[in-house]
Amino acid sequence: MQKIRDLLNADPEETAHKMKQSEHFMDAVKELIEVCGDEPDRQGLQETPYRVLKKFLEYTVGYRQDPKAHLEKQFDVDHRDLIMVKDIDFNSLCEHHFAPIFGVAHVGYIPNGKITGLSKIARMVDGYARRFQVQERLTNQIAVAMDEVLKPQGVMVVIEAKHMCMCGRGVEKKDAVTVTTASRGVFSENPDKRREFLSLIKA
Ligand SMILES: Nc1nc2c(ncn2[C@@H]2O[C@H](COP(=O)(O)OP(=O)(O)OP(=O)(O)O)[C@@H](O)[C@H]2O)c(=O)[nH]1
Numbered sequence: 001m002q003k004i005r006d007l008l009n010a011d012p013e014e015t016a017h018k019m020k021q022s023e024h025f026m027d028a029v030k031e032l033i034e035v036c037g038d039e040p041d042r043q044g045l046q047e048t049p050y051r052v053l054k055k056f057l058e059y060t061v062g063y064r065q066d067p068k069a070h071l072e073k074q075f076d077v078d079h080r081d082l083i084m085v086k087d088i089d090f091n092s093l094c095e096h097h098f099a100p101i102f103g104v105a106h107v108g109y110i111p112n113g114k115i116t117g118l119s120k121i122a123r124m125v126d127g128y129a130r131r132f133q134v135q136e137r138l139t140n141q142i143a144v145a146m147d148e149v150l151k152p153q154g155v156m157v158v159i160e161a162k163h164m165c166m167c168g169r170g171v172e173k174k175d176a177v178t179v180t181t182a183s184r185g186v187f188s189e190n191p192d193k194r195r196e197f198l199s200l201i202k203a
Pocket residue numbers: 094095096133134135136163165166170171
């Protein structure tokens with residue numbers, strides 16, 4: 001296992017090429033194909049173990065970075081009200097089924113003398129999304145990162161997402177959308193601030 005970890009880096013393509021040598025992994029995917037009832041050696045499936053590996057490395061690239069670090073790019077600006085980046089689309093993988101979770105994150109904060117780059121908030125969201133996740137943890141990790149790095153007066157995060165494990169299999173509720181929230185500081189204490197944030201999501 002340690003040997004495989006040593007091969008990992010931030011480029012899924014490069015890592016997948018190196019790991020292609022890992023017959024153990026390739027055989028496991030071939031076995032899965034067989035268990036499902038198909039033939040791993042037929043043309044369309046020959047490269048599939050490699051594609052599966054690359055896909056997983058793409059979906060989990062967030063393990064090989066510190067998403068919080070993006071927020072360290074800061075500027076001194078005296079802004080005392082809400083700053084919100086909404087509709088940040090993301091792709092994640094559910095940790096129970098390895099099925100896609102996709103949706104949008106709305107991230108808002110009231111700064112305390114320092115603001116961060118808007119794109120950095122989206123990069124940080126992607127860093128946590130690109131891991132095996134449950135939506136609740138993803139929501140909290142985003143709020144904690146904003147709180148710890150920017151030390152704002154308050155932060156609020158809302159995520160709206162669809163879980164393919166609920167849509168395409170199992171209970172098969174294709175229109176179900178899960179909404180989660182996390183808040184810190186003034187957004188936890190002041191209902192007016194929460195209302196302002198929530199009204200701007202709809203605006
Ligand atoms: N709370 C939470 N649950 C999730 C998330 N993603 C998937 N799940 C749920 O994880 C649960 C796993 O339940 P299990 O009974 O172990 O798995 P399962 O037999 O495949 O369950 P079904 O999906 O009901 O067929 C399911 O209820 C999923 O809906 C998430 O982000 N948050």
